[in-house]
Amino acid sequence: TNRTLTMIKPDAVEKGYIGAILTDIIAAGFTIKAMKFTQLTRRDAEQFYAVHKGKPFFESLLNFMTRGPIVAAILEKDNAVANFRELLGSTNPENAAEGTLRKKYATSVTENAVHGSDSDENAAIESHFHFSEREIF
Numbered sequence: 612t613n614r615t616l617t618m619i620k621p622d623a624v625e626k627g628y629i630g631a632i633l634t635d636i637i638a639a640g641f642t643i644k645a646m647k648f649t650q651l652t653r654r655d656a657e658q659f660y661a662v663h664k665g666k667p668f669f670e671s672l673l674n675f676m677t678r679g680p681i682v683a684a685i686l687e688k689d690n691a692v693a694n695f696r697e698l699l700g701s702t703n704p705e706n707a708a709e710g711t712l713r714k715k716y717a718t719s720v721t722e723n724a725v726h727g728s729d730s731d732e733n734a735a736i737e738s739h740f741h742f743s744e745r746e747i748f
């Protein structure tokens with residue numbers, strides 16, 4: 612499909628990067644279809660990252676993702692999931708290509724500034740996690 616779900620993570624919000632990241636996303640051709648400023652509870656984060664349960668970094672991931680507010684948004688563009696993963700860059704910013712969001716705004720593999728869905732199926736699940744039907748345009 613043509614939609615994906617992004618989150619501007621707590622590290623990037625703390626550093627004042629919301630505006631710059633949204634500007635880059637829009638400049639790359641994505642349209643915003645839903646957006647909110649919110650904070651994940653521990654229960655939210657456990658649910659959102661359920662696939663990582665049991666991994667060594669799960670606990671630090673939960674602490675990180677719940678420590679402050681985030682911006683969640685639904686983005687539209689042709690081939691949105693793959694195109695947005697390309698704009699994001701590698702999970703580890705040290706491996707991220709020049710010009711990618713993680714190269715520009717991330718500090719480590721955990722504090723990597725921005726999330727993007729990894730499949731169309733997860734984009735739909737994650738979009739409904741954050742938004743009700745009347746919040747999506």
Ligand code: ATP
Pocket residue numbers: 663668672701702720721722723725726727728729
């Ligand atoms: P995201 O899902 O946030 O877009 P991703 O798909 O690139 O990132 P995943 O493998 O799904 O990466 O991991 C989800 C998140 O868990 C990462 O963004 C990162 O914050 C954290 N994470 C992943 N791998 C590690 C690791 N080896 N050490 C620490 N944190 C990690």
